[in-house]
Amino acid sequence: METSRFEPLEPATVEPPGELSGAATLPDGTALLVRPIRPEDEPRLARFHAGLSDRSVYQRYFRPIPLAQRVRHTRLSRLCFADFRTEIPLVVVRGAGGPDEEILAVGRLHRDPGRPEAEFALVVADAWQRRGVGAVLLARLEEAARLAGCTRLLGTLLAENLPMQRLCHRRGFALHFGSGGEVTAELALAPGPRPA
Numbered sequence: 693m694e695t696s697r698f699e700p701l702e703p704a705t706v707e708p709p710g711e712l713s714g715a716a717t718l719p720d721g722t723a724l725l726v727r728p729i730r731p732e733d734e735p736r737l738a739r740f741h742a743g744l745s746d747r748s749v750y751q752r753y754f755r756p757i758p759l760a761q762r763v764r765h766t767r768l769s770r771l772c773f774a775d776f777r778t779e780i781p782l783v784v785v786r787g788a789g790g791p792d793e794e795i796l797a798v799g800r801l802h803r804d805p806g807r808p809e810a811e812f813a814l815v816v817a818d819a820w821q822r823r824g825v826g827a828v829l830l831a832r833l834e835e836a837a838r839l840a841g842c843t844r845l846l847g848t849l850l851a852e853n854l855p856m857q858r859l860c861h862r863r864g865f866a867l868h869f870g871s872g873g874e875v876t877a878e879l880a881l882a883p884g885p886r887p888a
C-alpha cells in the first residue's frame with residue numbers, strides 16, 4: 693500500500709516536511725515566507741491574535757472567543773506543537789529570521805490518517821487583509837493537502853462571509869450552501885503541482 697509523506701513516526705514530535713516552506717511575494721512587492729508553525733512562534737502568535745478584530749475571530753471560529761482565552765499558554769503551545777500526521781498548521785510571516793519577524797496569517801489543515809479529504813481554516817491579520825495574503829496561504833494549504841496524499845479539500849464558511857466565499861471561488865472551489873447558515877467549500881485535488 694502506498695503511504696503518504698505525512699504518515700510516519702511519532703506523534704507530536706514529527707518534523708514538518710521541508711517542502712511546506714516557501715517564499716511568496718504580494719502584488720505590492722512585499723516579501724513573505726510561508727512555513728509550518730514552530731514551537732518558538734508562541735509569542736508571535738499571541739501578538740497576531742491581539743491584532744485580530746472581533747469580526748475576524750467570529751468568521752474564523754464561528755463564535756466570539758475573548759483574547760485572553762485565545763492567547764492562553766496551554767492553547768497556544770498546543771497549536772505550536774503540531775502533530776503533522778493529523779494537522780498541518782502554516783503561518784505566513786514577514787521579516788523571516790529577523791528580530792521583528794511577524795505572523796500575518798495562520799492556516800490549518802486537518803485530516804484523519806487514511807481519509808482522502810482534508811479540512812482547512814485560515815485567518816489573516818486585519819491590517820493585512822485584502823492584500824493577497826489569504827490567496828497565498830490558501831494556495832499553500834491546497835498544495836500541502838495534495839502533498840499529504842489528499843484528493844479533496846473542504847472548508848466550512850459562514851454564509852455571511854462573502855470575502856472568504858469570493859476567495860474560494862477564485863481558487864476554483866465549489867460552494868455548497870447548507871440550510872444552517874454555513875457554506876461548504878470543496879476542491880478536488882489533482883495529483884501534481886497546481887499553479888498558485
Ligand SMILES: CC(C)(COP(=O)(O)OP(=O)(O)OC[C@H]1O[C@@H](n2cnc3c(N)ncnc32)[C@H](O)[C@@H]1OP(=O)(O)O)[C@@H](O)C(=O)NCCC(=O)NCCS
Pocket residue numbers: 747748749751752812813814815816817820821822823824825826827828847848849853854855856858859862
Ligand atoms: C477571508 C480572508 C481569509 C481573506 O484574506 P485576504 O488576505 O483579505 O484575501 P486576499 O487579499 O488574498 O483576497 C483574495 C480575494 O478574496 C476576496 N476578498 C478578500 N477580502 C474581501 C472583502 N473584504 N470583500 C470582498 N472580497 C474580498 C477578493 O475576491 C480577493 O480578490 P480580489 O480583490 O483580487 O478580487 C480574510 O478576510 C480573513 O482572515 N477573514 C477572517 C477569517 C475568515 O473569514 N476565515 C475563513 C474561515 S475558514
